[in-house]
Amino acid sequence: MSLVDAALRECDATVVTIFVNALQFGSEEDLAAYPRTLQSDCRLLEQRGVDVVFAPTDEEIYRPGHETYVELGETARPMEGLFRPGHFRGVATIVLKLLHLIPADVAYFGRKDYQQALVVRQMVADLDLPVKICCCPIIRDPDGLAVSSRNIHLGPEERERALSLSQALDLAQAMVAGGRRDASEIQRAVEAHIRAVGKVRPQYVALVREGSVEPVHRVEGPTVLALAAVFGKTRLIDNGVLR
Amino acid sequence: MSLVDAALRECDATVVTIFVNALQFGSEEDLAAYPRTLQSDCRLLEQRGVDVVFAPTDEEIYRPGHETYVELGETARPMEGLFRPGHFRGVATIVLKLLHLIPADVAYFGRKDYQQALVVRQMVADLDLPVKICCCPIIRDPDGLAVSSRNIHLGPEERERALSLSQALDLAQAMVAGGRRDASEIQRAVEAHIRAVGKVRPQYVALVREGSVEPVHRVEGPTVLALAAVFGKTRLIDNGVLR
Numbered sequence: 301m302s303l304v305d306a307a308l309r310e311c312d313a314t315v316v317t318i319f320v321n322a323l324q325f326g327s328e329e330d331l332a333a334y335p336r337t338l339q340s341d342c343r344l345l346e347q348r349g350v351d352v353v354f355a356p357t358d359e360e361i362y363r364p365g366h367e368t369y370v371e372l373g374e375t376a377r378p379m380e381g382l383f384r385p386g387h388f389r390g391v392a393t394i395v396l397k398l399l400h401l402i403p404a405d406v407a408y409f410g411r412k413d414y415q416q417a418l419v420v421r422q423m424v425a426d427l428d429l430p431v432k433i434c435c436c437p438i439i440r441d442p443d444g445l446a447v448s449s450r451n452i453h454l455g456p457e458e459r460e461r462a463l464s465l466s467q468a469l470d471l472a473q474a475m476v477a478g479g480r481r482d483a484s485e486i487q488r489a490v491e492a493h494i495r496a497v498g499k500v501r502p503q504y505v506a507l508v509r510e511g512s513v514e515p516v517h518r519v520e521g522p523t524v525l526a527l528a529a530v531f532g533k534t535r536l537i538d539n540g541v542l543r
Numbered sequence: 544m545s546l547v548d549a550a551l552r553e554c555d556a557t558v559v560t561i562f563v564n565a566l567q568f569g570s571e572e573d574l575a576a577y578p579r580t581l582q583s584d585c586r587l588l589e590q591r592g593v594d595v596v597f598a599p600t601d602e603e604i605y606r607p608g609h610e611t612y613v614e615l616g617e618t619a620r621p622m623e624g625l626f627r628p629g630h631f632r633g634v635a636t637i638v639l640k641l642l643h644l645i646p647a648d649v650a651y652f653g654r655k656d657y658q659q660a661l662v663v664r665q666m667v668a669d670l671d672l673p674v675k676i677c678c679c680p681i682i683r684d685p686d687g688l689a690v691s692s693r694n695i696h697l698g699p700e701e702r703e704r705a706l707s708l709s710q711a712l713d714l715a716q717a718m719v720a721g722g723r724r725d726a727s728e729i730q731r732a733v734e735a736h737i738r739a740v741g742k743v744r745p746q747y748v749a750l751v752r753e754g755s756v757e758p759v760h761r762v763e764g765p766t767v768l769a770l771a772a773v774f775g776k777t778r779l780i781d782n783g784v785l786r
Contacts, residue, residue, distance in 0.1 A: 367616020368635075368669035374610055392611075393670075400671040403646075426611035427636075428643040 303408040303436050304348055310434075315402050316345055318355040323362070324390030330533070335449045354402060361397065369393045375422045378513050379526055380415050380537070383503050388419045395420055399431055407431050412438045412446050414526055414539045415513060438538070440466065446538045458531040464498030465527050468505075469540040472525050476542045481518045483507040486525070486542075494529055503528040503535075510541055546651035546679050547591055553677075558645050559588055561598040566605070567633030573776070578692045597645060604640065612636045618665045621756050622769055623658050623780070626746050631662045638663055642674055649675045655689050657769055657782045658756060681781075683709065689781045701774040707741030708770050711748075712783040715768050719785045724761045726750040729768070729785075737772055746771040746778075753784055 307314040318341055325331040338355055345353055370392035381388060399407065409417045417435045424433055439447040444466035445459065454462055468490040475486050487505045494502045508514055510522035519542055526539040550557040561584055568574040581598055588596055613635035624631060642650065652660045660678045667676055682690040687709035688702065697705055711733040718729050730748045737745045751757055753765035762785055769782040 363668070366669050367618065368666045369614040371612040371614040371632075372610065389614075397671045400673060403673070423611045425606070426609050428640045430643060430646070 301344065301348070302439050303410060304345065304350060306434065306436050307406070307408050308349060311406055313351045314349075315352040315354055315404065316350050317398050317402065318353060319361065319394065319398075321361075321390055321394040322358060323393060324387050326384055326386060329384070330450070330453075330535075333453065333533075335452055354398075361394070370396055370423060372419060372423070375415070375513055376419050378415075378515075379504055379506050379508075380528070383528060388416070391416055392419060392423050396423065396427070396429070399429055404431055406434055408434045408436055410438070411435050412448065412537065412539070414524060414537075418511070418513060438540075444470075446536075448536065450534050450536065453534045454531060458534065461498045461500065462529075462531045462534075462536055464494045464496075465529060465536060465538040467497060468493045468527060469525055469538060472542055473540065476519050476523075481520070483515070483517050483519060483523075486519065490525065490527070494527070498529055498531065500529050500531060503530070507542075544587065544591070545682050546653060547588065547593060549677065549679050550649070550651050551592060554649055556594045557592075558595040558597055558647065559593050560641050560645065561596060562604065562637065562641075564604075564633055564637040565601060566636060567630050569627055569629060572627070573693070573696075573778075576696065576776075578695055597641075604637070613639055613666060615662060615666070618658070618756055619662050621658075621758075622747055622749050622751075623771070626771060631659070634659055635662060635666050639666065639670070639672075642672055647674055649677055651677045651679055653681070654678050655681045655691065655780065655782070657767060661754070661756060681783075687713075689779075691779065693777050693779065696777045697774060701777065704741045704743065705772075705774045705777075705779055707737045707739075708772060708779060708781040710740060711736045711770060712768060712781060715785055716783065719762050719766075724763070726758070726760050726762060726766075729762065733768065733770070737770070741772055741774065743772050743774060746773070750785075 304314065304316060318338060320334050320336060322331055342353055369389055372388055372392055376388035409420060411417065421433050424431060441447060444463055445451060446466065471493055472486050472490050475489060480486060487507060490505045491502055494500065506526045507516050508524050508526065509516055510524050516523050523542045524539055525542055528537045547557065547559060561581060563577050563579060565574055585596055612632055615631055615635055619631035652663060664676050667674055684690060687706055688694060689709065714736055715729050715733055718732060723729060730750060733748045734745055737743065749769045750759050751767050751769065752759055753767050759766050766785045767782055768785055771780045
């Protein structure tokens with residue numbers, strides 16, 4: 301809804317697309333369990349004053365014989381790319397199709413999916429798509445958990461453990477504020493915190509140059525700390541900028 | 544120029560793109576030798592009344608760090624796909640970029656590049672591009688040779704041999720008119736003619752269902768005969784519909 305509000309504020313007309321894109325889910329992933337709340341979504345969007353909701357069926361989007369995809373490069377390879385093979389290929393393909401179906405001047409993405417926003421920006425630049433990509437801030441619940449459709453799957457104990465992600469971001473921020481610059485020292489502390497509080501080994505703890513997926517060895521300029529971990533059956537990601 | 548004339552006839556405004564796309568040439572291919580005649584092209588296009596000529600440089604089209612491409616499927620695999628690996632990936636990527644840079648309602652392609660037109664049509668359908676693809680007939684010189692930028696490279700003796708392609712199309716047409724239906728019989732006769740007159744073994748002699756790259760065993764409905772062969776250093780293609 302924060303993306304919708306940004307669009308309503310900044311644009312003459314707002315189209316919301318709602319489509320759970322099977323192509324971006326791995327075979328082991330939670331496609332079937334992914335929350336689908338079309339009716340309540342539409343009620344909220346209507347109240348907000350959205351002009352159009354575009355909620356196509358799978359069959360309308362991927363017709364029989366579909367065989368064309370977006371092939372991505374380095375931006376899609378590390379981090380999410382390593383743990384979700386084919387994920388960004390699916391994301392880029394659906395985003396490209398949606399931008400052809402709805403020739404938006406501006407498209408809004410969420411900053412929680414940091415690498416996704418980079419992949420989409422790279423595709424838009426490389427393919428000369430006439431659209432501006434806006435990236436909206438992460439929204440957090442009062443306890444710090446980054447808002448995500450998948451949070452609904454967390455039991456109370458899992459949710460408690462999942463707070464280790466945002467806590468780890470705060471920890472890293474405090475380390476940098478305290479003068480620590482060494483990336484591997486920060487990564488080790490973050491990983492230790494997620495293991496201690498989250499009771500899980502994170503899939504990755506990446507420190508990358510802001511606006512890229514390039515790993516940094518020292519925190520000099522703005523640096524993104526990006527995290528992924530699985531709590532119970534729920535895989536969560538989070539990130540923040542260390543300054 | 545026949546594509547330009549079709550556009551001028553059918554559209555309110557006509558944009559011509561001129562770009563020798565390195566991405567669609569293989570490392571062994573004739574990129575350096577490919578005819579570039581921008582000044583005389585522009586003179587002809589201006590006389591004709593074209594509104595815009597878009598002739599970007601390589602650097603304007605592929606910026607440093609470019610890493611996004613179109614990934615194609617079955618339509619791109621046989622025939623040209625076998626002899627020019629990566630060719631259609633390059634074609635599809637540049638066509639997609641050009642359609643983003645110039646949001647045409649209609650785009651004109653030549654029928655001589657039969658499989659290219661199919662690949663572009665497949666991409667446009669799969670990616671929901673809002674453009675109509677028009678495919679214009681092959682133009683032939685009085686001796687039957689299909690017009691192509693590369694014909695300029697043919698010496699007189701090579702040109703004589705290259706006529707074996709259009710002759711082979713006529714031969715196949717005559718066989719079908721005479722009641723022959725067996726695809727491999729027609730292929731054998733075509734191949735024999737190109738070997739005898741063209742003094743070269745064709746790269747492929749394909750009989751496919753019109754509008755597809757599906758091989759046929761018998762000529763029942765409209766069937767495309769598609770040919771490729773190299774004369775000297777010049778690779779030529781040709782095709783025709785057997786009815």
